[in-house]
Amino acid sequence: MICTQCGTQNPDNGAFCVGCGQSLQAAAPAPQYAPPQQYAQPPQYAQQPPQYAAPVDDEAKDAQDNKLMGILSYLGFLWLVPIFAAKESKFAKFHANQGLVLFILEVAYGIVNGILSAIFYAISWRLGSIMGTILGLVYIGIAVLAILGIVNAVKGEKKELPLIGKIKILK
Numbered sequence: 001m002i003c004t005q006c007g008t009q010n011p012d013n014g015a016f017c018v019g020c021g022q023s024l025q026a027a028a029p030a031p032q033y034a035p036p037q038q039y040a041q042p043p044q045y046a047q048q049p050p051q052y053a054a055p056v057d058d059e060a061k062d063a064q065d066n067k068l069m070g071i072l073s074y075l076g077f078l079w080l081v082p083i084f085a086a087k088e089s090k091f092a093k094f095h096a097n098q099g100l101v102l103f104i105l106e107v108a109y110g111i112v113n114g115i116l117s118a119i120f121y122a123i124s125w126r127l128g129s130i131m132g133t134i135l136g137l138v139y140i141g142i143a144v145l146a147i148l149g150i151v152n153a154v155k156g157e158k159k160e161l162p163l164i165g166k167i168k169i170l171k
Contacts, residue, residue, distance in 0.1 A: 059091070063156035066092040070153025073099030074146040076106075083170070094158045097170040098149050105164060106142055113138070 001010045001024055008019030016023055063070075069082035069092035079099030086092035113135045121128030145161050152159040160166060 060156065062089050063091045063158075065089070067153055067156060070095035071150050073153070074102060074149040075099075077103060079103055091156075091158060093170055095149065095153050097168060098161055098165065100169050101164045101167045102142065102145055102149065102161070104169075109138060109142065 001012050001014065002008070003010055003017035003019060003022055003024065005017060005022040006020040008017055010017055010019075010024055014024055066082070066086050066089045069086045069089065072078040072081045073092070073095040079096050079102075082089070082092035082096040082099075113132075116135060117128060117132045120131040145164065149161055
């Protein structure tokens with residue numbers, strides 16, 4: 001370090017000049033620091049990383065795409081529509097099976113109801129009308145099963161119907 005007062009060479013860690021006694025700390029110029037450099041971001045980090053879509057669940061997509069087919073399955077003989085229109089859909093096939101079983105139940109019960117009503121009317125018109133009313137209440141149960149199936153199809157669920165849900169006709 002060189003003294004600014006007398007020009008004498010001093011050791012770098014000295015506090016005072018050895019020639020004149022001048023304080024070297026006050027005489028030493030303040031060190032000049034370069035401001036930190038601003039580095040440009042590399043191009044791959046300059047933009048947001050690409051956003052990837054969450055993996056799509058195939059069953060959920062199948063259910064979303066075939067809700068209408070599931071609903072049609074519970075409306076009488078319209079269970080045929082999903083069998084032919086959505087052959088590859090497991091969701092549509094499940095509800096078509098449920099609708100087919102419900103349709104068979106409706107037809108079979110209609111036949112049994114007709115026969116029993118005819119027998120009771122042959123015995124007495126009063127007995128026939130009472131039994132016809134009682135037997136007709138079963139149709140309300142069938143309608144409730146159809147509504148449950150439609151609600152499950154709208155929700156995108158493959159939920160078996162009570163009492164008849166375990167029967168598999170369509171594979």
